[in-house]
Amino acid sequence: xxxxxxxxxxxxxxxxxxxxxxxxxxxxxxxxxxxxxxxxxxxxxxxxxxxxxxxxxxxxxxxxxxxxxxxxxxxxxxxxxxxxxxxxxxxxxxxxxxxxxxxxxxxxxxxxxxxxxxxxxxxxxxxxxxxxxxxxxxxxxxxxxxxxxxxxxxxxxxxxxxxxxxxxx
Numbered sequence: 001x002x003x004x005x006x007x008x009x010x011x012x013x014x015x016x017x018x019x020x021x022x023x024x025x026x027x028x029x030x031x032x033x034x035x036x037x038x039x040x041x042x043x044x045x046x047x048x049x050x051x052x053x054x055x056x057x058x059x060x061x062x063x064x065x066x067x068x069x070x071x072x073x074x075x076x077x078x079x080x081x082x083x084x085x086x087x088x089x090x091x092x093x094x095x096x097x098x099x100x101x102x103x104x105x106x107x108x109x110x111x112x113x114x115x116x117x118x119x120x121x122x123x124x125x126x127x128x129x130x131x132x133x134x135x136x137x138x139x140x141x142x143x144x145x146x147x148x149x150x151x152x153x154x155x156x157x158x159x160x161x162x163x164x165x166x167x168x169x
Contacts, residue, residue: 008124010127048064078153078157101152111160
């Protein structure tokens with residue numbers, strides 16, 4: 001199969017965006033040793049919600065926060081239910097959060113790759129779409145730096161459902 005000039009441009013953008021992503025993930029890996037005390041991110045509250053899910057259950061009032069609060073009555077529990085089995089394996093909230101973060105990126109890559117093959121899209125275009133969708137500055141800022149993991153989990157689900165709808169139409 002002959003590679004087009006267009007695919008070469010996709011590879012260039014993929015390399016640049018992937019390099020920036022790797023640098024940000026390496027920087028964020030400090031979460032494995034240090035609890036996030038930075039007040040400009042959401043990691044601490046999401047780590048706490050995984051802890052509350054373990055100690056209090058899904059729909060129970062949790063006495064550990066604000067004299068008792070039902071955490072998941074007003075907040076989507078999808079990401080936390082996704083991360084909960086990882087917590088049972090690692091028994092460490094910081095490892096759980098970091099591994100779940102990376103797993104969501106991997107699931108997004110696998111989803112785009114799978115449906116890209118179904119739609120006969122070249123590998124360069126599939127990887128470039130993944131990089132442009134997940135490795136852009138807004139995504140890295142929101143998902144890696146700020147720790148908006150439930151939002152990231154919802155985007156992975158959205159891409160899978162969107163591809164399913166396009167596939168069956």
